Amino acid sequence: MVNPNNSQTQSLLPHHHDRHRSRPRPVGQIGSRYSTAQRFCGFAAFGTFFLIAFSLVFAPRTSTSRDLRRLHHKIPQSELERALFASINPKSIRAYSKNYTAAPHLGGTNFELAKWTADTFEEFGIKAEIPTYDCYINYPLSAGIELYDKDGQVSYVPSLEEDILDEDPTTGLVDQVPTFHGYSYSGDAKGQFVYANYGRKEDFDLLSSKGLDFSNKIVIVKYGKIFRGLKVKFAQELGAAAVLIYSDPADDGGITLKNGYKAYPDGPARNPSSVQRGSVQFLSIAPGDPTTPGWPSKKGTSRVSPYDRIPSIPSLPISYREVIPILKQLNGHGIKPDQLGSDWKGDIDEFDYSVGPSKVELKLSNLQNYTITPLFNVIGRIEGIRAHETVVIGNHRDAWIAGGAGDPNSGSAVLLELAKAFGEMIKSGWKPLRTIVLASWDGEEYGLLGSTEWAEDHAKFLGDNVVAYINCDVSVSGHHLFVSSSPLLNQLFREAAKKVSHPEGGTVYEKWVEQNGAHIKNLGSGSDYTVFQDHLGIPSLDFGYSFGPGDPVYHYHSIYDSFHWMDTYDDPEWAYHSAIAKVWGLITLGLSEGEIIPFETEEYGRLLKLYVEDLEKKFPVLEAIKQALDINYHEKFGFKHSNQFQMSDIQRTSKPYNNLIQSIGKFIKSAAEFDEYTARLHKEYIKDYPWYKYPKKFRLLVAIKLANTKLFILDRAFLYDKGLDGGRDWFKHVVFAPGRYTGYAGALLPGLLEALEDKDWAAVEKWLKIITDCVDKADSIIS
Structure with missing residues (x-):
């Protein structure tokens, strides 16, 4: 019998399924396919491991800075700075200056010059527009002065004109702007006249204390020390009929005819016929159109009476040569200068600087055409990667005369040179990180x-977007660097000045240290930064080379501020213009290109502490408050008080005053820590990291964004919405404002300062609290 389980037998027997089965593959073929798949997987795994290992070991390590440059096609800042320096050309600056100073360009006139500026921006690849505002201003029709003798007959009539000089073509233009004051009252005045030194409030107060009656008098004062409009304001408040203002050679830094110098055009001394034009607006009350304080002057806008902000008595400027016959009539009359102070006597030999009043009369005529006319700003815009973050740089274009080679067109020429440099950088592929606005x-x-x-028209946009405003009104009128700044920008300016060569050797910074210890002044008013810093809280800076010891006399607001004077005496190589262009450009690039806004905050705190200490030195009552001394402040310090104020006021005020001191101390500590923090962020920003640390870089960008937000709003923390007291509510900043009695010079902690000056105890308490609240707010931002 056959065994069915026998494999050999089974294999030999036919099977009805055999014909349907696939033919078995040889064993060798099956093994070959399996080993190929294994090898592929193995190679793939090894390759992946190798790539990962290679990336970990050999892939380039990059910084966040480099990553963003690649992402946005940014050019390194060092290359931009080299391109900037290579683009600055003294010859082109000179050409721009010559064009700006070739014809009169009083405010609201010479639209062609505005259009040329806009067209030039466009040629450089910078989009430009010409926004207009309808402003209330005056243009001169006629002016005259008549001096009468004791018999009532006209004995002298000054020309009120400046000499035409063959050497200086600008002075011979047929359409020269007459000598006049902007916003001067249109009218006549006649009466006796007096001399009131510089026309400061303390000058008027001193004369009033000595019994001098200003009623219906024509007051003659010297230019200098304070803004000219306040000289008229103080005279008006005392009942004066008119004001006459002249430039005394005593204020020319020793570069005078008496000291052997020749007068312009033959030498550096003042031409005796030069006249300083200028505005007599009450600048410390509010700048801008006096009929629209706080809102833009557009067609159809509501307007108010301007006479809280401009004079209601006439005034005229006059040269020192033509004022001498008038001043001589005061010799020997009234109070003598040695009874008043050392600065009451000037440098005119024919005048003994007696105060008067005169025995004879003077008549002043001043006919003005007041009108509402369009003014033409020129706004250029270089779009940034972050279009909403903006840096504004600016200079004004209008001048009192055809020239204006110093004020303002030295700055105008430099602004165009910067536009040219930026245009060349744009052509090379540059796009700034932050938008740059150039304003003329x-x-x-x-x-x-x-x-x-x-x-005022764009207040919300500016408040929400503008990082800083950099102003260069007069870039060159001498050889001494002046700087006024928000403390946040101080260090940025110093660093820029260290990178630029000075025309006389060394760096701009080194020469600045040599001249005045690299001193940075406080911002007040008198130029276009005012609305940005004092009204909107936008950190601002103003700088340039000004008249100083040994410099040729600068003929401020005179026809002798001309291209010929600049080209012959002040900057014949145009090297100072070039240095300013480089500094201005570096500051602009620092603000536009820095991922971290280049502000330093600790200096702000330290200066706040210094400002308070200076007030303590000036007002001893503050030391009494700080020590909570129980003293009779009314008798000792003369402070006002009423029945609700008791002798314990000093002690009660001790707490808010010490709160302010403590808040400033806390802010200084927080600011120092915050500056260290932003310095660390910067180091991390430029530090190289391997690719797999992208999460760390992302967190770094978030940290930088938050830090920038804090830096952006910091100066705005010092705004007080109700503004200063005494009709100065347009000024919102509690740290910086123009002095109410100076106009130009800055007043520090103005609300508190003015309360102390007024001996107003309630106002002292009020402003201590306001300032402390602002400091605490600033501290909370960076803590």
Whole structure:
């Protein structure tokens, strides 16, 4: 019998399924396919491991800075700075200056010059527009002065004109702007006259204390020390009929005819016929159109009476040569200068600087055409990667005369040179990180009109987007560097000045240290930064080379501020213009290109502490408050008080005053820590990291964004919405404002300062709290 389980037998028997089965593959073929798949997987795994290992070991390590440059096609800042320096050319600056100073360009006139500026921006690849504002201003029709003798007959009539000089073509233009004051009252005045030194409040107060009656008098004062409009304001408040203002050679730094110097055009001394024009607006009350304080001057806008902000008595400027026959009539009359102070006597030999009043009369005629006319700003825009973050740089274009080679067109020429440099960088592929706005303002000379109206018109945009405003009004009128700044920008300016060569050797910074210890002044008013810093809380800076010891006399607001004077005496190589262009450009690039806004905050705190200490030195009552001394402040310090104020006021005020001191101390500590923090962020930003640390880089960008937000709003923390007291509510900043009695010079902690000056105890308490709240707010931002 056959065994069915026998494999050999089974294999030999036929099977009915055999014909349907696939033919078995040889064993060798099956093994070959399996080993190929294994090898592929193995190679793939090894390759992946190798790539990962290679990336970990050999892939390039990059910084966040480099990553963003690649992402946005950014050019390194060092290359931009080299391109900037290579683009600055003294010859082109000179050419721009010559064009700006070739014809009169009083505010609201010479639209062709505005259009040329805009067209030039466009040629450089910078989009430009010409926004206009309808402003209330005056243009001169006629003016005259008559001096009468004791018999009532006219004995002297000054020309009120400046000499035409063959050497200086600008002076011979047939359409020269007459000598006049912007915003001067249109009218006549006649009466006795007196001399009141510089026309400061303390000068008028001193004369009043000595019994001098200013009623219906024509007051003659010297230019200098304070803004000219306040000289008229103080005289008006005392009942004066008119004001006459002249430039005394005593204020020319020793570069005078008496000291052996020849007068311009033959030498560096003042030409005796030179006259300083200028505005007599009450600048410390509010800048801008006096009929629209706080809102833009557009067609159809509501307007108010301007006479809280401009004079209601006439005034005229006059040269020192033509005022001498008038001043001589005061010799020997009234109070003598040695009874008043050392600065009451000037440098005119024919005048003994007696105060008067005169025995004879003077008549002053001043006919003005007041009108509402368009002013033409020119606004250029270089779109940034972050279009909403903006840096504004600006200079005003209008001048009192055809020239204006120093004020303002030295700055105008430099602004165009920067536009040219930026245009060349744009052609090379540059796009700034932050948008850059270049502004050529109109109407600055009348009272900062163009900038103020534009900023009031765009207040929300500026408040939400503008990082800083950099102003260069007069880039060159001498050889001594002046700087006024928000403390946040101080260090940025110093660093820029260290990178630029000075025309006389060394760096701009080194020469600055040599001249005045690299001193940075406080911002007050008098130029276009005012609306940005004092009204909107936007950190601002103003700088340039000004007249100083040994420099040729600068003929401020005179026809002798001409291209010929600049080209012959002040900057014949145009090297100072070039240095300013480089500094201005570096500051602009620092603000536009820095991923971290280049502000330093600790200096702000330290300066706040210094400001309080200076007030303590000036007002001893503050030391009494700090120590909570129980003293009779009314008797000792003369403070006002009423029945609700008791002798314990000093002790009660001790707490808010010490709170302020403590808050400033806390802010200084927080600011120092915050500056260290932003310095660390910067180091991390430029530090190289391997690719797999992208999460760390992302967190770094978030941290930088938050830090920038804090830096952006910090200066705005010092705004007080109700503004300063005494009708100065347009000024919102509690740290910086123009002095109410100076106009130009800055007043520090102005609300508290003015309360102390007024001996108003309630106001002292009020402002201590306001300032402390602002400091605490600033501290909370960076803590």
